[in-house]
Amino acid sequence: MKKDPVLKRILLVDDEENHRLMLKINLSGKGYELVEAANGFEALSIINDNADFFAILLDIKMEIMDGLTFLSKIRGMGIDTPVIMISAFDSAGYAVKALRLGATDYLTKPVDIAQLLNLLENIGNKDEAEPVLVDNEYKFSGIYSADGLxxxxxxxxxxxxxxxxxxxxxxxxxxxxxxxxxxxxxxxxxxxxxxxxxxxxxxxxxxxxxxxxxxxxxxxxxxxxxxxxxxxxxxxxxxxxxxxxxxxxxxxxxxxxxxxxxxxxxxxxxxxxxxxxxxxxxxxxxxxxxxxxxxxxxxxxxxxxxxxxxSPLRERKSEIPLLVDYFIKRFSEKMGKRVKGYSDTFLNKLKSYTFPGNVRELENIIERAVILARGDILEGYDLPEFNEKLVGDTDLDIKNNEKQLILKALEEARYNKTKAAEILGISRRTLHNKIKEYDLEV
Ligand SMILES: Nc1ncnc2c1ncn2[C@@H]1O[C@H](COP(=O)(O)OP(=O)(O)OP(=O)(O)O)[C@@H](O)[C@H]1O
Ligand SMILES: [Mg+2]
CATH class of the missing domain: 3.40.50.300 (P-loop containing nucleotide triphosphate hydrolases)
Incomplete structure (x- = not known):
């Protein structure tokens, strides 16, 4: 399905269906497309599938994976999408915790829509003010962005x-x-x-x-x-x-x-x-x-x-996508391969890694992935060295959680994959890939 390029995608994570509906009604027609998740687990699964969101609206109190846990997990994966926390508790403690974990701002229920629209607009403006910069004046045979190198x-x-x-x-x-x-x-x-x-x-x-x-x-x-x-x-x-x-x-x-x-x-x-x-x-x-x-x-x-x-690469993770693009281009030209890009899983795996060998290590990883690539898109499985030992705990956590979540959905749907995909809010194809990835075939 083609995405309307004008609409900004927002991930709405809230366990109260009525509240999601209320936000959806109020934000529709304002230039946003809402993707809903009923808890942190579900939201993680969506993010794992495609992390390309303009912003995340995140409820704090949820039964299955609360907002703070979800926030710390995605930050650990290197996803720096702006997050606005929403909660019924008007509690300063949660707000401080959320901001410390990297939330952009904090709203209390009932959400003041004007205030929310204002916050979202600010996020949009900030995006425009910090463009990725590649400069032709200064000779440098590498890649850098305004907020990195x-x-x-x-x-x-x-x-x-x-x-x-x-x-x-x-x-x-x-x-x-x-x-x-x-x-x-x-x-x-x-x-x-x-x-x-x-x-x-x-x-x-x-x-x-x-x-x-x-x-x-x-x-x-x-x-x-x-x-x-x-x-x-x-x-x-x-x-x-x-x-x-x-x-x-x-x-x-x-x-x-x-x-x-x-x-x-x-x-x-x-x-x-x-x-x-x-x-x-x-x-x-x-x-x-x-x-x-x-x-x-x-x-x-x-x-x-x-x-x-x-700074070490782990402290300028925002530069990873630029570097990955650069190395893919270089190595696919060198090896006469037609690799054009990479999947979200591929990038998320890289972003959750700490790179003790910094840019040189990333360069070597991409070189190997391009050699291994079967198609024109690098996939998670093109990173065979990312076995469980190499990847940080957070990533393993997420994988375990995701696996459990998928299992649960499959059971609930009596192994009807279309139904399970619906429960999880992901496409049937993605579910199929995940079942393969986690070896859950029955
Ligand atoms: N910003 C960048 N853009 C593209 N390639 C980069 C960038 N930074 C480093 N590299 C690549 O990473 C590799 C390591 O860089 P370099 O040799 O300059 O690091 P170093 O700090 O001198 O490492 P060492 O201490 O191990 O000698 C090189 O192949 C280099 O081209
Ligand atoms: Mg050197």
Missing amino acids: GRIISLLKMVAPTDATVLIMGESGTGKELIARSIHENSPRCKHPFVAVNCAALNENIIESELFGHEKGAFTGAIAQKKGKFELADKGTIFLDEIGEMPLTTQVKLLRVIQEKSIERVGGEKIIKVDVRIIAATNRDLKRMVESGDFREDLFFRLNVFPIKL
């Missing part, structure tokens, strides 16, 4: 054209190198080299020769003169990755290079001027390393001129 990008726009030293901090896979490269690409140095050095990969014996070069015969094995990374990066940018792993002795020398803007090759006497912008990155807590004496404080201050902190 976009804040960092606006900082980068300021710092990229300068020569300031930048320290990028963030967990593994958050995009530190991507950011470092984009600073270089948007700087006047962009025509000159970007030289990346992974400090963690270099042992104490060779790191100095790698960074500063060496003269012939400087040590056993130094059969020829060699230029170091700093010389190679002249007029460009050097990216010192995993700076937290740099040995203390090398830290002293790096500090001197920064202060004097010149290097000395190992075993050499010549002082060589270098014009290099430094960007350093780490997934360690350098401040704490300074306190424990594992990182030089003076070097820390020299590097920390312009700190950039990248």
